[in-house]
Amino acid sequence: MTLRKPIAQCRSLAALGEEGLLRILTRHWRHGPTVRAGVGDDCAVLEGRSKEDSLLFKTDSVVEGVHFSPETPSRLVGRKALGRALSDIAAMGGRPLYALIALALPSTTAPAVAQEIYRGIEGLARRFAVDLVGGELSRSRQIVLTIALIGETAGYPPVLRSGASPGAGLYVTGSLGGSLGSGRHLRFPPRLAEGQWLAKGGWATSLMDVSDGLASDLPRLAQASEVDWSLDEERLPRRRGCSLQQALCDGEDYELLFTVEPDREGPLRNEWPFSTRLTRIGVCLHPSSAICGKTPSFHGFDHFRLS
């Protein structure tokens, strides 16, 4: 029998990984009756105006030297920060409503840098009708930009990660891989229209965004839904010039990963109203019948794993 290491003996966050530490930090949390989904999905889901409405609540940070380099144009830094949070709203099938901007930056920063960061946020906010309702500045050694977002689903429920059943088809939007190398991670379009369409029409039984790489994110969806999966690696929609490994592990794709019941897969392909590519990449399985559904030996992006 292997005893689990107590947290105090783990030397650093790098040894635990972001997900492992978050699980430890929040495992004893108990939510009140107005919380429909808390930790473990793309957004928190809260009681809305009526039984058919939900509020979505999300915060997300980008850090200089981790999510962008000192050379990244400031406008794209702002764009990326809001885009990531919007992608999480898309991953519930929601509509974004309000955002707050918390920006920590060195006191020696040129004010024009802050202004460009704000412009990047504002441009994307306008495009997706997000109301910017407040900002806060603090002093730090490197730029840390945190966006807090409120969104909603009005008249339909948000789609959680946990709704997939064995037999459901696995789908992704767009193409995977090479996002960091190509600069797409700074300019990706959050899949809000696609997410809302999938949720409103009841197409998707489970839904999340692919932000850490399919190899990291698919196991999360499968675990939340208690299914295994078979992945058709040949069919993975790779970004031009990307290897299979890159498509699986690069991360920062910000595409949607979702499941569809078998009887709705044909209609889905017929009625998909977007120019965004739609690919069936596999199928959900009973946990016992897994043929490929193991945590891959490669892994996606994890903030604290340094290897």
Add this chain to the structure above:
Amino acid sequence: MTLRKPIAQCRSLAALGEEGLLRILTRHWRHGPTVRAGVGDDCAVLEGRSKEDSLLFKTDSVVEGVHFSPETPSRLVGRKALGRALSDIAAMGGRPLYALIALALPSTTAPAVAQEIYRGIEGLARRFAVDLVGGELSRSRQIVLTIALIGETAGYPPVLRSGASPGAGLYVTGSLGGSLGSGRHLRFPPRLAEGQWLAKGGWATSLMDVSDGLASDLPRLAQASEVDWSLDEERLPRRRGCSLQQALCDGEDYELLFTVEPDREGPLRNEWPFSTRLTRIGVCLHPSSAICGKTPSFHGFDHFRLS
């Protein structure tokens, strides 16, 4: 005539100050019809479930080396971060509902540090019935802890900074000064019960929290309300051992500053149900009749002013 320096020519944020830069960054923002108050108050005020209800939305960060030192016990770091955000909800007369935790920290940090930060947040959250609904971790060179909070006022309007009229009495809760030196800035009780009582009973015509020092915050309230003021400096409730200058300028008091119409000042003093000290510190004046109401030569805490 002195021409205003264009932003691009200001060399650093230190030259502009936090407030000056935020004003520039947000001056062109236009809010949608569901936003009742945006930038410039303690929280954003959003449409609630009904006409009589409002949602409050706030984000606030604490940064290692700025808001706490590397020696500060981690539990108190968490406590302070949530306490500051709760103080902003109190400053609208609201009730806190939900919080998200965005924690950026070095990958070499011992996991127990993150755990203690969470415990500090959890303790205060329990005390004020705040539902913690999500966390996020990222890697950074120093600890930056951002709390995003949703609150509400149910059945009564939030109290803005802008409602003071000439003749209204100026009040503060508690005592001012010496918060950093005494460690109170890590343990202060957010004045939520007091704020809600003031708002529900319609006592306060304007309300904010004193976080940057009365010398900085009173002019903000006065400007928002378009009034001047006369301050009775002798009566300022100073914390034990503090000079007048300290009570005015130290900052990090997290007390409530508010105004009360003259005919309700007697009843307020009679009916105040809290053990928290209540002090009348002055009166609001017509802008033209100011005798003391000038921006003091000393100033409160500003993140980017280094002098």
